[in-house]
Amino acid sequence: MKNLALVCQECQWFTINLVKRAGLKWGIVIATIVAVNVWLATHQFEVMRFYNGGFGEAWANIAPKLQDFLTLLLSVIVEALPFIILGVLVSVLVQRFVSTEKLFRYLPKNTHLRRIILSFLGVFLPVCECGNVPVARGLMAKGLSVPEAVTFLLAAPVINPITILATWEAFSFDRSITIWRVVGAFLVAQLIGLALSYVKRPERVLTDEFQAYCKEATHTHRSWKYSAYLYRDEMWLMLRMLVLGAVIAAATQVFIPRDILATVGGDPILSIIAMLLLGFIISICSSMDAFFALAYAKTFTSGSIVSFLVAGPMVDIKMLALLKTTFRLPFLIILTAAILIGSFGVGLLVNYG
Amino acid sequence: MGKLAVIIAFSLYILKLAAEGDLTVYIHPRYVAFTVTMALVSLAISLSILIMNRRKHFALRLTRPSILTALCLVVLVLAFVLPPRPLMSSAVEQKSNNARVGGLSSGKLVTSSSAGTCREEAAGIELPLTTIDGWLTAFYACDVDGGFNGHRITLEGFVYDPRGQLVSDNIFQLSRFFVSCCAVDASPIGLYVDEPNWRDEHPADSWVRVEGALEMRQFGADKKMYVIKDAHITPIPEPDDPYEYMR
Numbered sequence: 151m152k153n154l155a156l157v158c159q160e161c162q163w164f165t166i167n168l169v170k171r172a173g174l175k176w177g178i179v180i181a182t183i184v185a186v187n188v189w190l191a192t193h194q195f196e197v198m199r200f201y202n203g204g205f206g207e208a209w210a211n212i213a214p215k216l217q218d219f220l221t222l223l224l225s226v227i228v229e230a231l232p233f234i235i236l237g238v239l240v241s242v243l244v245q246r247f248v249s250t251e252k253l254f255r256y257l258p259k260n261t262h263l264r265r266i267i268l269s270f271l272g273v274f275l276p277v278c279e280c281g282n283v284p285v286a287r288g289l290m291a292k293g294l295s296v297p298e299a300v301t302f303l304l305a306a307p308v309i310n311p312i313t314i315l316a317t318w319e320a321f322s323f324d325r326s327i328t329i330w331r332v333v334g335a336f337l338v339a340q341l342i343g344l345a346l347s348y349v350k351r352p353e354r355v356l357t358d359e360f361q362a363y364c365k366e367a368t369h370t371h372r373s374w375k376y377s378a379y380l381y382r383d384e385m386w387l388m389l390r391m392l393v394l395g396a397v398i399a400a401a402t403q404v405f406i407p408r409d410i411l412a413t414v415g416g417d418p419i420l421s422i423i424a425m426l427l428l429g430f431i432i433s434i435c436s437s438m439d440a441f442f443a444l445a446y447a448k449t450f451t452s453g454s455i456v457s458f459l460v461a462g463p464m465v466d467i468k469m470l471a472l473l474k475t476t477f478r479l480p481f482l483i484i485l486t487a488a489i490l491i492g493s494f495g496v497g498l499l500v501n502y503g
Numbered sequence: 504m505g506k507l508a509v510i511i512a513f514s515l516y517i518l519k520l521a522a523e524g525d526l527t528v529y530i531h532p533r534y535v536a537f538t539v540t541m542a543l544v545s546l547a548i549s550l551s552i553l554i555m556n557r558r559k560h561f562a563l564r565l566t567r568p569s570i571l572t573a574l575c576l577v578v579l580v581l582a583f584v585l586p587p588r589p590l591m592s593s594a595v596e597q598k599s600n601n602a603r604v605g606g607l608s609s610g611k612l613v614t615s616s617s618a619g620t621c622r623e624e625a626a627g628i629e630l631p632l633t634t635i636d637g638w639l640t641a642f643y644a645c646d647v648d649g650g651f652n653g654h655r656i657t658l659e660g661f662v663y664d665p666r667g668q669l670v671s672d673n674i675f676q677l678s679r680f681f682v683s684c685c686a687v688d689a690s691p692i693g694l695y696v697d698e699p700n701w702r703d704e705h706p707a708d709s710w711v712r713v714e715g716a717l718e719m720r721q722f723g724a725d726k727k728m729y730v731i732k733d734a735h736i737t738p739i740p741e742p743d744d745p746y747e748y749m750r
Contacts, residue, residue, distance in 0.1 A: 181577040185584045214593035221590055224582055225529040225686035228517060232534070232541035239544065319534075323683040323749060378552050385545070386506040389513060390571040393578050399687065404597060412600050445687045448601040 219404045222445070226396035230316070230441040234392060237312040237437040238384045244275055246377050254292060265301045265343045268294075269336055272306030279307035279436055279463045281384070283472045287360065290476075296352035301343030304489070307436040307463035308335035317459065320440035321447065327455060334460040334496035342488050355481035357474075388435060395434040399445035411449045421454035422497040426490055429462035436463035457497030465489045509572075511549045512579050517542040525587040527744045530685045589745035590680050591708045592663050595691040602691040603639050604676065605728030635660060635679050635692050636747045642729060649719035651729060657714045658731075659739060663693060664707045673699040674730065677713050683749040692747070695730045705736060712737045 253274060257264050275285060286303045290296070307313060309332055321327040346352055353361065402411070415421050425446065434442055439462050443455050465486050473482055520526045521539045530538065595602070632638050635658055642651065663678035678693035680686075696713055698705075705711055715734035721727055 181573065181580045184577055185580040214591070215597075217585075217588050218590055218594045218597070220581060220585065221528065221588055221594075222687050223578065224587075227513075227578070227582075228520065228526065228529040228538065229534065229685035229687070231513060231517065232538045235541040235545045239548075320684050320688075323688075375555060378548060378555065381548055382506055382510065382552055385510050389509060390575050393575045394571060397574065397578070403687070404594075408597055408600050441685070441687065444684060447688055448598075448690055 215404055219400050222400035222403055223396045226399055226441050226445070227392060229320075230392055230396075230438040233312065233316045233319075233441075234388045234437055235385070237316075238381055238388060240312060241275075241281055241384065242377050242381045245380065246374075248274065251292065254289070254294070261295070261298070261347060262344075265298055265340065265347075268298055268302040269305030269339050269343075270309055271302055272308070272310035275306065275310070279303075279469055282306050283469075283476065287476055290356075290360075296355060297343045297346035297349075300346055300485070301339050304342060304464045305335055305339035308332060308460065310436075313436045313440070313463070316437060317440040320444045324447075324452065327447075327452060327459070330452075330456045330496070330500050331459040334456055334493065334499075335464070338460060338464070338489060338492035338496065341492060342485070345488070355477050357476060357478055360476045388438070391434050392438055395432060395438065395442045398432055399442050403445050408449075415446065415450035415454070418451050418453060418498075418501040421451045422457050422494055422501070425450060425454040425458035425497075426461055426493060429458045430466050430490075433466035433468035434462070439463065451497075451501050453497035453499070453501030456500045457493040460496050461489055461493035464493075505572075507549055507552060509575055509579070511546065512583075514542045514546040514549065516579070516582050518546070519583070520587065523587075524743055527746070527748075528587045528589045528686070531682055531748050532744060533748075534685075589741070590686055590689055591661060592678075594680070594689070595663050595676075595678055595693075598689065598691055602693070603681075604691075604693045605642075605695055605730070632656070634658070634747050635677070635694060636681050638694065638729075639692055648727070651717045652719055654717045655715070656717060656731065657712065658694065659710070659712045659742065660693065661710050662701070662705045662707050663691075665695070671697075673697055673701070675701045675705070677711070677731070680746045681749070682746040686746070689746060695728060696734050696736070697730050697732045698734050698736060701736070705738070710739050710741050712739050 253271065257267060272282075275282075282303055285306075286294075286299045289302065290299045294302075314328060314332060317328045317331055318325070349355075413420075414424050425443075429439075432442075439459060443458055446458075447455055470482055470486070473485075477485070517526075517538060520529070521535065521542075526532075526535050526538065632641060638656065638658070645651070658677060660677040660679040663676040665674065665676045674695045674697055676693040677696050678691060680689040681692045682689045696715065713731055713734050713736050715731040717729050718732050719727055720730050
């Protein structure tokens with residue numbers, strides 16, 4: 151698991167490269183300008199209107215929307231942050247105390263049974279999907295077959311206590327969402343694992359680099375200092391993802407006209423497609439995505455929310471970047487398609503079932 | 504140090520909100536204790552890393568600068584600089600897709616016209632109710648036409664101007680947001696109040712306490728809603744917990 155921080159850094163890198171990079175200095179400059187402007191506009195609002203009537207009027211229309219935007223944005227952050235702290239904490243402690251070799255030893259011999267057990271491994275290794283990639287790599291290096299590793303990789307981010315707790319709390323008004331999420335993720339992961347087990351020589355899907363890596367042994371870092379740094383790095387990664395997710399969630403609620411939201415969100419098929427697409431693009435982690443989905447819960451169909459919650463942790467832009475370290479591209483394309491179709495099916499089941 | 508500074512700042516932000524009693528602007532009160540505890544834990548871990556590093560040099564060595572980091576900083580600065588503001592009228596409009604007003608959402612019709620009252624028969628509802636959500640639930644549970652007519656109620660909320668949605672200009676909406684987890688899932692709820700001169704005395708977004716009697720009225724061809732009439736309206740300061748929260 152030594153590569154956890156490293157691979158997460160890679161995934162962070164990739165996300166960053168998608169958007170044009172700007173220097174931190176500019177970040178601070180922009181932050182200051184925006185803050186001063188907004189402060190002026192809210193606190194000295196009367197003064198501004200006095201000086202330029204036209205602009206002031208336009209501002210009077212947009213200002214409440216900006217404030218709602220900020221309130222919603224901060225509400226996602228304040229709500230999700232304690233769950234993220236808890237999740238990172240547990241994940242760091244697990245890496246400190248739980249040995250994957252021991253877990254591995256207790257697995258049954260039957261491959262079908264093994265896959266089922268492996269999809270519940272997330273209960274003991276509650277790391278989010280970013281952290282699962284290095285775990286899966288480690289498991290394969292220790293001899294787990296490809297279908298088994300893929301089943302673990304797909305199921306573990308959803309079937310783990312932190313994700314279930316966060317979803318349960320977020321959707322306290324509709325408990326069925328959480329149940330559907332867990333059942334759906336289990337089904338999709340099992341089906342894909344089963345299909346893969348019929349592929350001859352599944353090692354073909356692995357990259358050459360990773361096959362070489364498998365020959366080397368991994369050893370575990372175990373010191374409190376290392377754990378503390380791991381906490382810091384994971385928190386940093388999560389926080390920035392959280393802020394991005396919160397901005398997008400709040401912006402759709404405030405700035406997208408409600409007629410459009412009502413039309414798309416109310417359609418049983420269109421809403422699923424929209425949420426799957428959204429989940430694929432924004433790439434937020436499974437420990438916080440429930441609070442993100444909450445922003446759409448009242449306007450979008452339950453099925454679309456469930457398919458977002460099932461597919462989101464399994465595959466998105468960030469996960470693809472991470473998985474490319476291990477799997478070949480053609481396989482990843484087929485995998486993505488299978489996951490999206492599977493989650494679409496789960497969504498339909500919820501909407502029409 | 505940059506990473507750590509941001510993590511510490513977020514913990515401090517939560518503790519600041521908690522100290523000022525503003526956490527409920529963002530989240531359901533049932534999370535307050537958990538949120539504060541986790542913020543303290545995170546702060547403790549971050550500070551221990553700081554102490555471990557105290558002998559190292561304190562060069563401000565930031566990780567890869569990026570748009571995401573900039574976004575993080577902007578949000579942090581805004582969070583600290585701006586006073587917390589609960590969702591108000593502007594959000595009522597945007598979230599009107601899932602609003603519940605006057606007891607009848609999505610055109611539910613009260614069909615039974617038999618005389619009678621709801622006081623006794625509405626099972627599971629304990630009068631007097633003190634929240635808008637409680638009343639809306641009571642209206643829903645009782646399908647006797649005008650079963651609550653004449654019942655006197657006292658409710659608190661903010662003034663929302665329903666503009667063109669109504670026939671009468673004498674009516675404003677006593678409004679509140681209903682929160683089940685956090686402000687993101689807030690949905691507007693409200694009751695109409697009949698008060699001819701409300702515009703002069705109670706501007707939109709001002710907080711008021713309304714005391715009055717319920718009366719079921721017809722709006723348009725197929726809409727019946729409860730309205731508060733003979734209202735006595737007093738301005739109040741913004742409540743500590745600005746929303747109504749799911750129990």
